[in-house]
Amino acid sequence: MTIQTLLKMGDPRLLQMAQPVTEGQWGSPQLMALVADLWETMDASNGAGLAAPQIGVDWQVVVFGTGKVNPRYPDAPLVDPTVLCNPVIIPLDSQGGTQGPIPEEVAWEGCLSVPGMRGQVPRASHIRYTGFDAMGRAIDRVVSGFHARVVQHECDHLWGTLYPMRIRDMRQFGFNEVLFPQLT
Numbered sequence: 001m002t003i004q005t006l007l008k009m010g011d012p013r014l015l016q017m018a019q020p021v022t023e024g025q026w027g028s029p030q031l032m033a034l035v036a037d038l039w040e041t042m043d044a045s046n047g048a049g050l051a052a053p054q055i056g057v058d059w060q061v062v063v064f065g066t067g068k069v070n071p072r073y074p075d076a077p078l079v080d081p082t083v084l085c086n087p088v089i090i091p092l093d094s095q096g097g098t099q100g101p102i103p104e105e106v107a108w109e110g111c112l113s114v115p116g117m118r119g120q121v122p123r124a125s126h127i128r129y130t131g132f133d134a135m136g137r138a139i140d141r142v143v144s145g146f147h148a149r150v151v152q153h154e155c156d157h158l159w160g161t162l163y164p165m166r167i168r169d170m171r172q173f174g175f176n177e178v179l180f181p182q183l184t
């Protein structure tokens with residue numbers, strides 16, 4: 001396990017579509033080592049999640065959740081530690097279906113690849129997400145709120161999208177030390 005260097009916004013590797021994990025790679029030493037590095041690198045920076053492209057690995061793998069209070073997001077609800085590969089996100093309407101309008105909520109996000117900043121980002125309030133853990137076992141969850149936000153943020157990294165690209169009101173984007181002096 002190694003704390004890896006985090007790529008920062010401006011690096012073209014953060015703007016690529018990552019490669020899916022393929023059959024035969026589940027549980028492989030390479031995948032397990034990547035997962036260990038993602039957890040260690042995330043914990044070292046008090047991240048809420050981390051995606052493989054953020055440490056320069058071109059693979060559809062994210063980790064998120066800590067099961068304990070995060071000093072960078074002290075008010076966030078707890079999310080169980082999860083490894084998610086090859087994710088698919090389905091935004092849900094207020095009935096839990098996909099036919100109606102998709103409710104959104106706007107909240108502050110930060111990113112270890114955009115250090116020192118926060119922005120107000122709209123996300124689907126409710127999602128279903130599917131994918132696989134590192135052993136290739138299926139994951140299928142319906143979640144809301146902060147959990148849904150973290151999943152959408154991390155999976156965006158696999159598709160080459162950083163949260164500033166989703167901010168609608170750029171007046172709601174700024175430096176942590178100014179926006180949240182109590183956290184710094």
Ligand code: NI
Nearest residue numbers: 110111112113
């Ligand atoms: Ni991020």
